[in-house]
Amino acid sequence: MPRHDIKIGVTADLFGKGGRPMFGDGPLKMFEAAGLTWETVPPNPRGLDPAVIGGYDALFIGGSPVNEAALAGDTGRLKVVARNGVGFDAVDVAALTRRGIMLVNTPMAVRNGVATSAVGLILALTLRLPIKARLPREGRWSERVDYPGIGLPGRILGMVGLGGIGREIVRLMAPFEMRVLASDPFLDAAAASAAGTELVELEHLLGQSDIVVIASYLDKTTYHLIDRARLALMKPSAFLVNIARGPIIDEPALIEALAAGHIAGAGLDVFEQEPPDPANPLFAMDNVIATAHSLCWTDQFLEGVAKSAIGDIVQVLQGGRPTHLVNPTALDHLAERIAASSPFAS
Secondary structure: OOOOEEEEEEEEEEOOOOOOEOOOOOOOOHHHHHHEEEEEOOOOOOOOOOOHHOOOOOOEOOOOOOOOOOOOOOOOOOOEEEEEOOOOOOOOOHHHOOOOEEOOOOOHHHHHHHHHHHHHHHHHHHHHHHHHHHHHHHHHHHHHHHHHOOOOOEEEEEEEEHHHHHHHHHHHHHHHHHHEEEEOOOOOOHHHHHOEEEEEHHHHHHOOOEEEEOOOOOOOOOOOOHHHHHHOOOOOOOOEEEOOHHHHHHHHHHHHHHHHHOOOOOEEEOOOOOOOOOOOOOHHHOEEEEEEOOOOOOOOHHHHHHHHHHHHHHHHHHOOOOOEOOOOHHHHHHHHHHHOOOOOOO
């Protein structure tokens, strides 16, 4: 029998135009199998409505911001917020933690898909796929000699961030026989070496690499990490790929560098503002491949991510500990909240 006393909200941005879940119908059936019911949270362009939040035991969110303003409607009922993905820069983790609300994400489910999208951008850029695809359609067959690609063996791949996704990129790129440099403040030389990379300072990486891939989290330490000064360190022949978060790169500075030929090109699945302005100069550049923060979205990826997030929601609502808990100290605050509400509390 369904538990109608438990209410799960699924944000509207996880559904397509036709009302079908972006990840297919299968994952949401996990709620039904666990005897739980869910409903779509009404869309709100300003984020989650605080008047709505107080009525849910769990929230399954896409990119909807969960901030202090939204949590003003929390009644103490909300136990878990599950992010359909790995990044949680739109979530105020501290605000959730103070209230004893668990945040979960899907770090394992995203790894191969996001890493594969990075590899796809690297290959498309270095093979000069966009221009080569236009030549036969535009009657420019004779120009094919003017657009040779860039061979990868022996060249240098620079990884900015070597977490789970970064290491998967290195693994997938191994057959291309590149030397790999990594910059990651949370990594030591031994761990970097075990992952098949050489740990170096960011400035050294930027100056030496033929391809730089951004695979780090966005937080206050990485906002505009790749700024005008650091872009100037890159080789004019180098490519920049970002499959992490747009604001890690100073976008106006990147536009300047690309327009001036200070770097050879860029592959971008993310932007500083999303959705970006269609008039963004990046979209008119022949040396830029731009996609809509969805390059990794395959059927397998979307289903796997959703099942991971929903599985953790079910675990929490059945009294268990989620597998991918971002803020474990929330459990201490939750215990304090429960104790304070006990009729035996002094």
